[in-house]
Amino acid sequence: MESAGRFAGGLLRAQALAPAGGDAAAALPRQPGVVREGTGALFGRSCQPRQSAPWAGALAGGMMRKLSVGAALAAMVLCAPALASTCFGNSGSGRIEGAVALPLAGPNFAAYSELGLKLGRTWVHAQVRDVVLGAYSTLSRSTPDVQYVYGETSLRTGGPMPPHRTHENGTSVDFMVPVRGRDGRPAPLPRTAQNRYGYDLEFDDAGKLADLCIDFAAIAAHLAQLDVEVRRHGFGIARVILEPAYIPRVLATPAGQRIKSLPFMKTKPWVRHDEHYHVDFAVKCAG
Ligand SMILES: [Zn+2]
DSSP: OTTGGGGHHHHHHHHHHSOTTSOGGGGSOOSTTHHHHHHHHHHHHHHHHHHHSHHHHHHHTTGGGGSOHHHHHHHHHHTSOOOOOEEEEETTEEEEESOEEOOSEETTEEESOHHHHHTTOOEEOHHHHHHHHHHHHHHHHHSTTOOEEEOOOBOTTBSOOTTOSSOOSSOEEEEEOOEEOTTSSEEOOOOOTTTGGGTTOOOOTTSEETTEEEOHHHHHHHHHHHHHHHHHTTOOEEEEEOOGGGHHHHHTSTTHHHHTTSOBOOSOOSSOOSSEEEEEEOOOOBO
């Protein structure tokens, strides 16, 4: 698969957590959403190496008949292609079947909240998952010092997910703003239950909050890479919602030229998007 290599970072991380000799998927947190998606994605991506492993040739050479029927069936399940996602309606009114959950973390990114994952608030369309992880993978090489955080996406089967007005069919993703500290170096975004895992942070119009400054260059680089990935996957970005005062600042950064044609929402959003930017992906949905 063309995109298999793009998940190398995530796989390496999972493998580092795995017990020696164990399957990487076994090390994933045992919680709703994480286990199902993590195992599915890892097994799906690891089929190729498994088939080329020494024992794979032996299987093809006739040892298969020595295996029990159960073991053969298990091998078939492990190497079955991942089921596709199907979204319905639109982000404001819709649902999704076959959604996948974003992983808890990777080399240069993390979820806004582990609790959010446990509550099933980070499910997306599989193509959106591939785009999001593909962009992070590229950014981990181009700007390895920047740590990105994604926020809420959709419920496993979609539908209303208060307090969001959209996020209904697995095609919307919130991304928390990357920040830098007083020393100009990337800093972690404070995410606690008290500030609703970052959503209650209030940055001023210049993108400052106490000692933190929004890293507008990192936002531009991220959006530019998301744009590259959606094009590679044959769809596009339908809408970007960001605090209007920040848009000129983002466009003025080195990657700004690459994203000036993105559909930034021009009107004032219903809630201030200062601590996160919202992206609607133009995935083709059924109905
Ligand atoms: Zn949103």
